[in-house]
Amino acid sequence: MSNNEKHIHEPLFHITKRSDIVWWKAWLIRLAAIVAALFVCAVVIVTITDYNPLQVYKTMIEGSFGSERKIWILLQNLAMLLCISLAVTPAFKMKFWNLGAEGQVLIGGLASAACMFYIKDSMPNWLLLLVMLFASILGGVIWGIIPAFFKANWGTNESLFTLMMNYVAIQLVSFFIMLWVPSGSSVMGVINQVTGSGWMPDLFGKKYLFNILIVAVLTVIMFVYLKFSKQGYEISVVGESENTARYIGINVKKVIIRTMIISGAVCGLAGFLLVSGTNHTISKELAGGMGFTAIMVSWLAKFNPIVMVITSFLIVFLQRGASEIATAFRLNESVADILTGIIIFFIIGCEFFINYQINRRSKQKEAK
Amino acid sequence: MCVGSAAIELRGITKRFGNVVANSNVSLSVYGGEILSLLGENGSGKTTLMNMISGIYYPDEGQIFINGEEAVIRSPKDAFKYKIGMIHQHFKLIDVFSAAENVVLGLKEKGKYDIKTVSERVAEISEKYGFDINPDKKIYEMSVSEKQTVEIIKVLYRGADILILDEPTAVLTPQETQKLFTVLRKMREDGKAIIIITHKLHEVLSLSDRVAVLRKGEYIGTVETAKTDEAELTEMMVGKKIELNIERATPENPQDRLVVKNISCKNREGVNVLDEVSFTARSGEILGIAGIAGSGQRELLEAIAGLQHIDGGEIIYNNPKTGSADNLRDKTPLQIRELGVRLSFVPEDRLGMGLVGNMDIVDNMMLRSYRKGKSFFLERKAPKNLAETIIEQLEVVTPSAATPVRKLSGGNVQKVLVGREIAAAPTVLMAAYPVRGLDINSSYAIYNLLNQQKKNGVAVIFVGEDLDVLIELCDRIMVIGSGRVAGIVDGRTADKNKIGLMMTKTQGGNENEQ
Numbered sequence: 101m102s103n104n105e106k107h108i109h110e111p112l113f114h115i116t117k118r119s120d121i122v123w124w125k126a127w128l129i130r131l132a133a134i135v136a137a138l139f140v141c142a143v144v145i146v147t148i149t150d151y152n153p154l155q156v157y158k159t160m161i162e163g164s165f166g167s168e169r170k171i172w173i174l175l176q177n178l179a180m181l182l183c184i185s186l187a188v189t190p191a192f193k194m195k196f197w198n199l200g201a202e203g204q205v206l207i208g209g210l211a212s213a214a215c216m217f218y219i220k221d222s223m224p225n226w227l228l229l230l231v232m233l234f235a236s237i238l239g240g241v242i243w244g245i246i247p248a249f250f251k252a253n254w255g256t257n258e259s260l261f262t263l264m265m266n267y268v269a270i271q272l273v274s275f276f277i278m279l280w281v282p283s284g285s286s287v288m289g290v291i292n293q294v295t296g297s298g299w300m301p302d303l304f305g306k307k308y309l310f311n312i313l314i315v316a317v318l319t320v321i322m323f324v325y326l327k328f329s330k331q332g333y334e335i336s337v338v339g340e341s342e343n344t345a346r347y348i349g350i351n352v353k354k355v356i357i358r359t360m361i362i363s364g365a366v367c368g369l370a371g372f373l374l375v376s377g378t379n380h381t382i383s384k385e386l387a388g389g390m391g392f393t394a395i396m397v398s399w400l401a402k403f404n405p406i407v408m409v410i411t412s413f414l415i416v417f418l419q420r421g422a423s424e425i426a427t428a429f430r431l432n433e434s435v436a437d438i439l440t441g442i443i444i445f446f447i448i449g450c451e452f453f454i455n456y457q458i459n460r461r462s463k464q465k466e467a468k
Numbered sequence: 469m470c471v472g473s474a475a476i477e478l479r480g481i482t483k484r485f486g487n488v489v490a491n492s493n494v495s496l497s498v499y500g501g502e503i504l505s506l507l508g509e510n511g512s513g514k515t516t517l518m519n520m521i522s523g524i525y526y527p528d529e530g531q532i533f534i535n536g537e538e539a540v541i542r543s544p545k546d547a548f549k550y551k552i553g554m555i556h557q558h559f560k561l562i563d564v565f566s567a568a569e570n571v572v573l574g575l576k577e578k579g580k581y582d583i584k585t586v587s588e589r590v591a592e593i594s595e596k597y598g599f600d601i602n603p604d605k606k607i608y609e610m611s612v613s614e615k616q617t618v619e620i621i622k623v624l625y626r627g628a629d630i631l632i633l634d635e636p637t638a639v640l641t642p643q644e645t646q647k648l649f650t651v652l653r654k655m656r657e658d659g660k661a662i663i664i665i666t667h668k669l670h671e672v673l674s675l676s677d678r679v680a681v682l683r684k685g686e687y688i689g690t691v692e693t694a695k696t697d698e699a700e701l702t703e704m705m706v707g708k709k710i711e712l713n714i715e716r717a718t719p720e721n722p723q724d725r726l727v728v729k730n731i732s733c734k735n736r737e738g739v740n741v742l743d744e745v746s747f748t749a750r751s752g753e754i755l756g757i758a759g760i761a762g763s764g765q766r767e768l769l770e771a772i773a774g775l776q777h778i779d780g781g782e783i784i785y786n787n788p789k790t791g792s793a794d795n796l797r798d799k800t801p802l803q804i805r806e807l808g809v810r811l812s813f814v815p816e817d818r819l820g821m822g823l824v825g826n827m828d829i830v831d832n833m834m835l836r837s838y839r840k841g842k843s844f845f846l847e848r849k850a851p852k853n854l855a856e857t858i859i860e861q862l863e864v865v866t867p868s869a870a871t872p873v874r875k876l877s878g879g880n881v882q883k884v885l886v887g888r889e890i891a892a893a894p895t896v897l898m899a900a901y902p903v904r905g906l907d908i909n910s911s912y913a914i915y916n917l918l919n920q921q922k923k924n925g926v927a928v929i930f931v932g933e934d935l936d937v938l939i940e941l942c943d944r945i946m947v948i949g950s951g952r953v954a955g956i957v958d959g960r961t962a963d964k965n966k967i968g969l970m971m972t973k974t975q976g977g978n979e980n981e982q
Contacts (some may be wrong), residue, residue, distance in 0.1 A: 114526050116484070116485065117485065328845050328846055329844055329845050329846065330838055330839065330843075330844065330845065330846055331844075332846075333831070333834065333838055333846055336824070336827070336831075337824055337827075337835070340824045340825070340826055340827065341820055341821065341824055341825075343817065343820055343821040344820070344821050344822070344823070344824050344835070346775055346801070347773070347775060347801065347813070347815065347821045347822065348801065348835045348836060349774075349800060349801035349802035349805065351800075351802075459528070
């Protein structure tokens with residue numbers, strides 16, 4: 101061996117960029133990453149809790165698929181996360197770092213809640229729903245268009261801008277809750293509990309089916325819009341290179357503003373679905389961090405709305421599973437978060453192995 | 469191991485990027501006290517090979533020997549240890565630092581940081597090899613040639629015995645090139661081993677002792693410069709003999725198509741980048757624009773294309789169809805198009821402006837035409853046909869029309885871009901450095917395309933850097949320096965040295981002229 105070492109100076113491993121990878125190989129790598137993640141999670145579970153990892157995983161799956169109700173909740177959560185992911189996708193594809201989905205959703209939700217609170221049953225429910233939908237979308241659009249306008253005209257930093265707008269939205273929601281709740285409590289109860297005004301109707305007796313169908317249709321529309329429409333093409337060009345966009349005569353300002361109108365509108369819609377179709381109330385935690393999780397969903401899917409169904413399923417499945425473990429084993433929520441963190445780390449990390457290749461020192465030279 | 473071994477020797481070097489073999493089994497050696505030219509078309513693997521010597525890449529197979537000892541060069545730091553220094557095409561200097569500060573940057577020397585001693589040593593090196601540099605001058609105040617000098621001194625200061633220069637003359641004027649060559653010859657006398665990468669055959673012949681030729685990643689052979697000529701080298705390089713003459717037809721019935729009158733514009737710092745520029749581009753004619761890089765060529769073309777705001781002057785387009793004369797000043801590219809001006813533009817920055825690297829060929833074809841029709845949706849059929857036509861007619865090497873253009877080689881990228889711009893049936897065609905970085909075959913393909921447009925009555929504006937090409941291709945050549953027109957000469961009677969002088973004359977003035 102020492103004899104060999106004299107002649108071989110090549111490092112054991114070195115990294116090269118892959119030019120192309122077959123799609124099934126990429127998915128094989130992803131699958132391997134999940135398996136590896138589960139293994140690492142098992143080690144963590146055994147060391148800190150003494151539970152049987154397989155039992156824990158089983159509970160995790162049960163958390164998502166254990167009963168019909170759980171499946172519906174999973175689908176509902178999936179639909180909401182997907183909806184917000186769809187909203188941020190055009191912006192991110194344009195390289196407009198919209199970190200304000202959270203606020204845009206909140207404002208949308210607030211607009212819906214306000215309509216429910218003030219209009220009550222003074223108009224037919226279908227009309228109220230339309231008014232709420234319109235108000236929510238308008239709210240989202242306003243929250244989206246402000247940073248876009250400043251970015252387009254004065255080149256302000258949209259990440260900071262959108263982020264700050266989130267806080268404004270949160271404070272607005274707090275303010276209105278204080279205004280609406282007579283006791284001064286900071287928690288708003290269910291609005292129109294008795295009349296059900298402004299509640300999204302059940303479809304075939306299923307509570308969330310309406311939400312899910314709307315998001316499903318939206319997914320297809322967004323896919324077609326980005327891939328086959330002229331506006332979608334302009335978004336891609338502006339995102340890839342502003343210089344090219346200028347060169348071929350695209351009005352970059354217009355595209356930025358138009359795209360953020362779309363992004364904000366879909367966020368507003370998500371707010372409407374959350375208030376009218378899910379919670380029937382409003383709170384500061386309406387979006388619950390989904391505005392940020394959505395960014396991950398969108399990037400992981402490389403901005404493809406159809407693939408985003410899978411990535412958002414993955415995230416929601418992990419979250420549901422984690423909270424199930426926490427209750428079933430009376431574990432601290434943090435343990436569940438650690439497990440989710442490990443799995444997401446592996447999933448994102450495996451992209452490295454999809455883009456790069458690790459070469460081992462070749463065998464034949466070792467023989468020399 | 470033994471006396472008289474090569475300063476650096478490569479044995480069986482192979483490097484792959486994915487499926488592409490950049491270097492395959494390359495073996496060559498350079499001795500101290502000699503200049504080796506590394507010659508090859510674009511994509512022949514010259515830069516990759518040199519990057520492996522300087523520690524940027526690691527070879528997949530093969531060995532490198534330095535003075536007879538096998539060497540492992542895993543990083544630029546290792547390369548430095550073996551006294552190898554590379555001068556890259558793109559300078560890696562810090563603008564706000566002085567020459568001396570840049571020279572010692574990143575160097576861990578024992579003792580106190582003493583910039584004075586450094587300056588003295590820099591001056592010492594300068595004197596030894598005949599550089600002309602002020603060690604205390606800041607980089608941002610320097611000309612391109614001075615910056616290059618700093619890069620060279622940087623590696624000499626680190627004690628390099630093996631110097632690699634990647635296309636060092638690409639950014640220099642003929643006069644500056646001669647100065648560089650004098651310096652390199654002095655280094656040779658001093659016993660340094662020098663490898664110079666270049667495309668320009670006459671430089672190879674005038675400077676180097678031996679020439680190593682690569683073709684498509686393979687090592688073809690090394691010849692002694694004294695025993696070879698341009699024809700042989702070209703043949704080694706491309707594998708078959710090609711005519712060096714560029715065709716030039718007499719313009720037929722030239723008419724004033726684009727009249728530029730006294731245009732001026734300032735850059736962000738308020739410096740005049742264009743200063744009262746006036747010229748006329750005629751149909752059926754190729755107008756060349758010569759000048760040192762950054763003399764206002766880009767701003768001039770972008771002003772005409774509606775991408776650059778101008779402070780004064782006008783740009784008049786004589787429409788051959790309607791006979792009207794339109795002023796294009798302060799119009800956006802879209803407005804210019806809507807006026808019926810058929811203006812095509814091949815920008816200098818191909819993948820950053822002319823094309824979108826991550827999009828496939830079909831989607832890149834649409835850039836110009838996607839707005840056509842009232843439909844909300846894109847129409848991909850016509851662009852697809854266009855892509856296929858261009859691939860076939862211009863012999864673009866690509867797996868398919870659905871391949872992202874960034875994966876194509878430089879020449880093929882350019883064919884896609886020029887092909888698209890020509891397909892728009894222009895009356896004015898502007899091309900900025902259309903053959904930069906292209907191999908000889910692709911360059912000629914581009915010249916032919918431009919000539920064809922000229923015969924079709926298009927007013928062609930060609931911004932070039934190789935004076936030989938400009939003189940052979942263009943009917944008239946406008947020379948610009950520091951944003952001013954230094955003169956317009958007839959391409960048929962132009963003299964290379966005279967143009968070179970015109971390029972530098974206006975540039976000097978207040979700056980230090982060498």
